[in-house]
Amino acid sequence: xxxxxxxxxxxxxxxxxxxxxxxxxxxxxxxxxxxxxxxxxxxxxxxxxxxxxxxxxxxxxxxxxxxxxxxxxxxxxxxxxxxxxxxxxxxxxxxxxxxxxxxxxxxxxxxxxxxxxxxxxxxxxxxxxxxxxxxxxxxxxxxxxxxxxxxxxxxxxxxxxxxxxxxxxxxxxxxxxxxxxxxxx
Numbered sequence: 001x002x003x004x005x006x007x008x009x010x011x012x013x014x015x016x017x018x019x020x021x022x023x024x025x026x027x028x029x030x031x032x033x034x035x036x037x038x039x040x041x042x043x044x045x046x047x048x049x050x051x052x053x054x055x056x057x058x059x060x061x062x063x064x065x066x067x068x069x070x071x072x073x074x075x076x077x078x079x080x081x082x083x084x085x086x087x088x089x090x091x092x093x094x095x096x097x098x099x100x101x102x103x104x105x106x107x108x109x110x111x112x113x114x115x116x117x118x119x120x121x122x123x124x125x126x127x128x129x130x131x132x133x134x135x136x137x138x139x140x141x142x143x144x145x146x147x148x149x150x151x152x153x154x155x156x157x158x159x160x161x162x163x164x165x166x167x168x169x170x171x172x173x174x175x176x177x178x179x180x181x182x183x184x185x
Contacts, residue, residue, distance in 0.1 A: 008172045015180035018157050024135070024165055024179060027154035028056065031133055032063025034152050035103065039131070040066040042101040047093060049118065050074040052107035055166040055174065056135040056154075060105060068103075071095040075118055087117045098126035107166040109134040109153070112144040135165055136179065161185035 019027070046068050048057035061070060074090035102122045106115060115132060122130045133152040140159040157179065163169040164176030173180070 008170065011169055011182055012173060012176065012180070014183040015163075016160075016183065017178050018162065018181055019155055019179040021177045024155070025059070028059050028135070029063055031135075031152045031154050032060055035060075035064055035131075035133065036066060039064075039068075039101060039103065042129075043067060043069075044101040044103050044131070045069045045071060045093075045095050045097045046103045046105060047095075048072040049104060049106040049115075050091065051174070052166045052168070053105050056107055056133075057105040060133065069095050073118070075114060075121075087114070087121065093122075097122060099128050101129045101131065102127040103131045103133060105133045107134065108136040108138060108162070109143075109148070109150050110138045111142050112148045115150075116144045116148060136162065136167070138162070155179070157181070 046057070046061065046064070048054060048070070050072050051074070057070075057072075071093060072091065073093045075087045076090065104115065104118055104122070109115060115134075119130050119132065131151040134150040135154045137150060137153045137156045138159055139156050158181070160181040161169070162179055162181050163173045164179045166174050167179075168174045169182060
């Protein structure tokens, strides 16, 4: 066990800092301003996508100074099926969003298969409009669809394995106070 923990510590020691805490906090504040401008009068339901979206959602919510309902959802795609895009719900939304604007808050837009499936679920379940906010948009051409973009994006990053501010490395370093890339990945 200690060898595994030592590896986890080594990953942090060797990681490249892509964005420091001040840069991330400034990006979160800017996303908050954009959302306030667009959704202040929409009475949205804000869903945090667990577990990765936890820190971004918590910090973002403090910038949203208007009435909203906050909740969470936890969904993953089955990896061992060929149907692709199907969701496995670990925790389904418990707040009604029929005829309401929905804001889905997640840590990263990588390929976006899960986020796309959550968006479709919300639309089919009666949401008036579905908006998305991600802290990081990973820059590559492997998106679930060529036009997939978050409504609100804090920062973009190179196509590397990143962690911090909710994103993890093997279950660790979600609590890192910056955005880091694993050395060599």
